[in-house]
Amino acid sequence: MRKRHLKLWIALFLLPTFVLFGLIYAVPLLTVIVTSFTDWNGFSNITFIGLDNYGHLLQDEQFRHAFINSLLWGAIAACVHVPFGVMVALFLNRKPPGWRFVRSVSLLPNLIPGAALALLYVFIFNPGIGILNQFIRRLGFKDFTMYWLYDPHSAFLSVTAVWVFYAGVIILITMAELSGIPPELRESAMIDGATERQVDWYIHLPLLKNIIGVGIIIAVTEVFKMFEYVYFTTGGGPNNSTMTLGLMIYNQATLRYHYGYSNAVGVILLVMGLLTLYTVSRIFRTDTVTH
């Protein structure tokens, strides 16, 4: 009897969570999935059209660009952004002079809203008054003018520069994980003659496997849905060379009123996120204990 009462109380306390989860996540998610099979302008009647939206996506050049860009940025996030954050964390873990200051400063870009950061870079990259071109001119290249965000050869990398080295979150979570590693491991390695680099490579990195995996999941899923950085800089141009799935969802829904089509892109994005989660979890075995 007492056990039944206890279960009832547990269920009652969990109920608000489930209700909120349902309202905020489950219902909108189901709506997105269901309406991805429809022709709907967001306001009037919904018409079921089966897999037409997905068929159209396969032929849509803009989607192809957005999909490939998302994969490329995902790869950059996994191979540059996260390793950079981990490297900085390992360096700061040695507590060099000023490490607290560097740790705090590294987080500052993460505190600035993405839109504000993007607008900042619009000015940095401005061909006339931007500080980047002006700096290069000061180095002696007086006539130098580069249209960073508008040249098809530089736009993708320019947008990448807006976020790739702002790895404050990765640094934080890695440092938190490092602080949990027993110091005796490092001390015994140092006694045996290991250098700091060897300690980082042979001891810290294997023990950071889980958090690196988590960091990759966070970073890759973030770039998959990237919106503000592209919207406020290039608008997806030139010629869709910086188009993302997030911006495509926005354009299809709010500019073209193709909510059904936009939601089909959203479903693709969801599947990509789930695949990333599964793949990275399997590779890094994030569910196993490391120490």
Next chain:
Amino acid sequence: MIARLKLLIVALVLLLSATMVGAAQNGPVTISFPWWVGGGTSGSDMWFKQAVDSFNEQYANQYKLDIEFLPGQAAYIEKMKSIFATGKLPPLVTLKRDPTLAQLWVDQDLLVDLTPYFDSSPAWQALSIKDSVELNTINGKLVAAPDAFLTPIGLFYNMELLGKAGVTAVPTTLDEFFNTLEKLKAAGIPAISLHIQDTGWSAMLVFESLLAQTPQGIEFMDTKDPDSFNKPFVIDALKNLQRVLQFTTADAIGAPFSIAANNFLSEKTAIMPNGPWMIADFRNPDKAAAGFGDKLASALYPGNVAVADTGRQLGEYAAVKGYSQEVTDGVVAFAKHMRSAAVLRARVIQLGSTAPNLALTDADKEQIDPLAVQLIDLVQRENPPILANFQAQWNSTIQNETIVQGLPQLALGNITPEEFAQMLTDAL
């Protein structure tokens, strides 16, 4: 004793609450809506704020406007899209800023028919522009307050800078215009202030004027949602636009309008495409040097063309269904107020608009800025074709996606005018 005291306190609280509720119900009706003008310091903002204040004063016991001022037209459009998606529009909306959205509202019959209000107000009828009344009457219903003024958009020339380049008169033909641009460039002066970011409207206004060099171009701009941009006169206009884009500042690509405006106000450039609402900035000591406005001349676009910011679009003020009669009456009262003689007079004097049906006294005319008078005189004397603004004629995708991506590439020569025309056509 304590029980009686508690009972007395409860009774007093109930009485007070009832009184407050009663007072709230009997007080002025609050009308809440977002708007994009009125939150800043531009001439348009000042005019709108004054008009709102005068309405609140006139209707102090009846209505109270609670306006959420948004930073610009783009913010307003975004907000309206979000609100529309939730199913509840505010009681007052504009049909001018996003033609696609406005058409959806009209098609779904979301707007109050203003015909009874309009028909019962001779003063309102007298001041309204007849073409605008017809344009805003859809399926027999007046969907928005008709326009009562026109704001022709042309060019402003810094005659001092033109003089330094050896140009003594404002160009009137396209050849003279390009000749002026060449001379300014030769004198080391970036000729024209343009911004090539977002819709790049300053550059697109120039494009419209280039289109209007032919009768087919004029007809093209008269057509809402054209069927194709792949027409010879459109491509010729795009070629000319690409040529004009070579005479702007290096920071134009990727720059917001504020940079283009600042270049002109700080006398780095000699030509500025914009409407007469910018005249207030020319005289504003916070924005331009003393005497700057006196160096300027107003002009039509080359080929004697003007673009209209108003008068060729659906109306500025529309009432949305689904609100109480008091709120709807309040919205209509505000729309009427914005079309009243006093507010129109202020608009003409402060922002250089023309109100064809408003009689101005000599004292009124003396208050109008000479630059605005110059533009009005040109319009009246030359009787130019006044084109509809592209923002009213082309869909959201073209404005916010195609032009955003394509215009910088046209400016850089990375795409040809033919390719840009194709991009625009694909977005139809």
